Amino acid sequence: xxxxxxxVPGPKARARSxxxxxxxxxxxxxxxxxxxxxxxxxxxxxxxxxxxxxWDASRWDVFNDVQVWRTLxxxxxxxxxxxxxxxxLALIIGVLFSFGRGSDHAWVRVPTTVVLEFFRGMPVLxxxxxxxxxxxxxxxxxxxxxxAVYNGAIIGEALRAGIKALPSGQREAGLxxxxxxxxxxxxxxxxxxxxxxxxxxxxxxxxxxxxxxxxFVVGYNELLRSGNYNLSQFFGNRYQFSFFFVVLAIxxxxxxxxxxxxxxIAKRTGPQTGKLGKPDAAPPIDPNLVDPRALGAxxxxxx
Amino acid sequence: MDAVIDxxxxxxxxxxxxxxxxxxxxxxxxxxxxxxxxxxxxxxxxFRGFATVYTEVVRNTPLTLVLxxxxxxLPYLQFTPGYFQLAAIGLTVYTSPFVAEALRSGxxxxxxxxxxxxxSIGLTFGQTLSFIVMPQAIRMVxxxxxxxxIALAKNTSVAGAFFVFELFGAARQITNDRGDxxxxxxxxxxxxxxxxxxxxxxxxxxxxxxxxxLR
Numbered sequence: 001x002x003x004x005x006x007x008v009p010g011p012k013a014r015a016r017s018x019x020x021x022x023x024x025x026x027x028x029x030x031x032x033x034x035x036x037x038x039x040x041x042x043x044x045x046x047x048x049x050x051x052x053x054x055w056d057a058s059r060w061d062v063f064n065d066v067q068v069w070r071t072l073x074x075x076x077x078x079x080x081x082x083x084x085x086x087x088x089l090a091l092i093i094g095v096l097f098s099f100g101r102g103s104d105h106a107w108v109r110v111p112t113t114v115v116l117e118f119f120r121g122m123p124v125l126x127x128x129x130x131x132x133x134x135x136x137x138x139x140x141x142x143x144x145x146x147x148a149v150y151n152g153a154i155i156g157e158a159l160r161a162g163i164k165a166l167p168s169g170q171r172e173a174g175l176x177x178x179x180x181x182x183x184x185x186x187x188x189x190x191x192x193x194x195x196x197x198x199x200x201x202x203x204x205x206x207x208x209x210x211x212x213x214x215x216f217v218v219g220y221n222e223l224l225r226s227g228n229y230n231l232s233q234f235f236g237n238r239y240q241f242s243f244f245f246v247v248l249a250i251x252x253x254x255x256x257x258x259x260x261x262x263x264x265i266a267k268r269t270g271p272q273t274g275k276l277g278k279p280d281a282a283p284p285i286d287p288n289l290v291d292p293r294a295l296g297a298x299x300x301x302x303x
Numbered sequence: 304m305d306a307v308i309d310x311x312x313x314x315x316x317x318x319x320x321x322x323x324x325x326x327x328x329x330x331x332x333x334x335x336x337x338x339x340x341x342x343x344x345x346x347x348x349x350f351r352g353f354a355t356v357y358t359e360v361v362r363n364t365p366l367t368l369v370l371x372x373x374x375x376x377l378p379y380l381q382f383t384p385g386y387f388q389l390a391a392i393g394l395t396v397y398t399s400p401f402v403a404e405a406l407r408s409g410x411x412x413x414x415x416x417x418x419x420x421x422x423s424i425g426l427t428f429g430q431t432l433s434f435i436v437m438p439q440a441i442r443m444v445x446x447x448x449x450x451x452x453i454a455l456a457k458n459t460s461v462a463g464a465f466f467v468f469e470l471f472g473a474a475r476q477i478t479n480d481r482g483d484x485x486x487x488x489x490x491x492x493x494x495x496x497x498x499x500x501x502x503x504x505x506x507x508x509x510x511x512x513x514x515x516x517l518r
Contacts, residue, residue, distance in 0.1 A: 017346055024349035043381075121453075121500040122493050123460035125471060130489045133478055206363075213365035217464040224367055228375075240376055248368060255363035 054241050062239050063246070068231060075226030076250055082143055082222060083209040089148035090155055090208060091201075097156025098193075099185065102163055119153040124211055128218045143215035143222075151208045158200045162193030199266035206258045210251075223247060306484035307491045310477045317463075317473030318495050324391055324459040324469060325499070329452055331395035336402025343407050358400040366461050369393045374465035390462035394455065401451045409444030410436070442514050449507035456499045470495055 009017065040053035052058050062068055100112030119127075127146035131137055137145065166189055174184030194201075216224045227247040232240040307314070342354035361369075373393035374386060413436050421435040463471025474492040478485050 021348045021350075024347050024353070028349060028353050039380075117501070117504075118493075118497070121457075121497045121504070123457040123471065123496060125460045125464070126474065126489065126493060126496065129471075129474065129478075130493075133485045133489070210363070210365040213367035214461065216367050216371075217461070224365070224371065228368075228371055237379060240379060244368075244372060244376060248364060251365060251368060252360065252363055256359065259359075259363060 051238070059238055060242050062231075062235050062242065068235075071231060072223070072227050072246065072250065075221065075223040076254075078220070078226070079209075079212050079222040080254075082140065082147070082212045082215060082220070083205075086144045086147035086151070086212070087205050087208055089144065090151040090205075093148055093152025094155030094159055094201075095190075097153060098159035098163065101156065101160050102185070104181065116153045116156065119149055120157075122150075124150045125214050125217060128214060132218050139215060139218045139220035142218050143212065143220050147208055147211055151204055151211075154204055155201055158197045158204070159190075159193055162197040163189050165196070166192055195269055198269055199262055202258070202262035202265060206255055206262065209258060210255060213251075223250060304484075304487055306477070306481040307487050310473075310481070310488070313473050313477060314470070314491065314495065317468060317470040317492075320387065320467065320469040320472075321456070321459050321495075321499075324387070324394060324462055324467070325452070325456050327391040328394035328398060328459070329455055331391065332398035332402050332451075332455065335395060335399035336406060339399055339403035340406040340410075343403060344410060354403070358403060361396060361400045362404075364397075366393075366397050366458055367464075369397045370461055370465045386466040390459075390465060390467045394458060394462065397458070398451065398455050401454070402448065405447040405451055406444055408447065409440045412443050413439045442510075446507045446511040446514070449503055449510070453500050453503045453507075456503070457496065460496070 036055070040055040042050055042053050042056075044050050097112060097116055100108055101116065103109045103112070124146050127150060128142050131145050132139060132142035135142075135145075163185075170188055170192065171184055174188040175181065179187065212222055213224045215222050216229070219225075221230070224247060227250070228240075228243050232243050339354050339357060342350040343358070345351060370390060370393040373389040377383075377389055377392075417435055417439065418431055421431040426434065459469055460471040463469050463473075463475065468476075470492050474489060477488050481488060
């Protein structure tokens, strides 16, 4: 769009923009290098003791220990396990919610809507604490249940929006060939809506994976607790930064690869949904730019 | 129920701190988000690259990890403005890429034809932006921005786990004191959160409907 806003730049303007770009690179790289150098300087604490800088080998030697890596691995596995179980449950709950909200009977629809609004408006962390204290489930199931319910509510809204966006002819055709309303929903509408909303659902699953770190607070031994908290308690504050960077790297690897998958699926399903849905090919949905209208208000609550 | 009424001052103090965090981090994230969004759509390639990397990295980092950094590692570097301020910094950084994305998608959502039409009737770059593109973009941006702030309101609860006494911290303290009334206490805290989130959601929905008619 920017090219529309002004005339095509001539040689002078192009040279100037290149110069600014180079200057920008220098500024950014310089800032990062300066930060790294400052962090690497030995520091004197309040009582006069001198500690080595952050990049000093004595802060990183702990990673020679296999046990450390094993602890990190178990933490990462625990995180993935919680995310996996919660994702499956969230999908099931989401489907149920979408059917409940799209029901023809007001006595199903209205309570579902109220419950859904309640779940969406509440912090996941509070839900975890609630389940932990009220149902005494232990930290794993408290985390799983809270994540499943919360993300299920959001996925349910996405699916409902997907069903609503289908041309009404789909449902009418299903009813016309003698399918019951429920069968129509299951066999005609739902598969199309699911495919259309797949990128949004996967983006929500990335949020779910990120949110497993909240189980840290209720005492579950996931990556953050075992990596950052337990290990630096055990080996001492000296290694806190090293552990932080490693845990951050693991989280980024997991989340970015899942986000990348979401983007690929968004690209692949884009044109197909165009064929299935409206005659105008819908542009592929960027899962990171979830259209608020597709999910209704509060949809971005997943952050 | 009496557990809720007896501890009402504690709840209100927590609620005040939650609102404080929401306001502070909201304003901070808004300013930082505008900067990031401006870098993201700027013609300067290096700024664009930096903003993209920043957005991707921060958005894929769990909030708990960000706040852990603020609450444990920044004090270790002898940066100790107090836990409330540290949590506000963490929430600001965490929310800023979401604000930036909302802003950017709003500007990108304005149809190209609008800018083309403006240019073809002879408006300059500045006029095109200020009379044609921005008035439409701002309208489209408000609902997703409100959604970002709703999420921020809920995210402040994580600060309660890192030594800040806000609603979630209040919930933890009161449930420790009154183990017999856990359900009532937690429902009361949930109600306080809903006081913030539901009106914001309703406002966002209203504006969305209005915008939909206009376009």
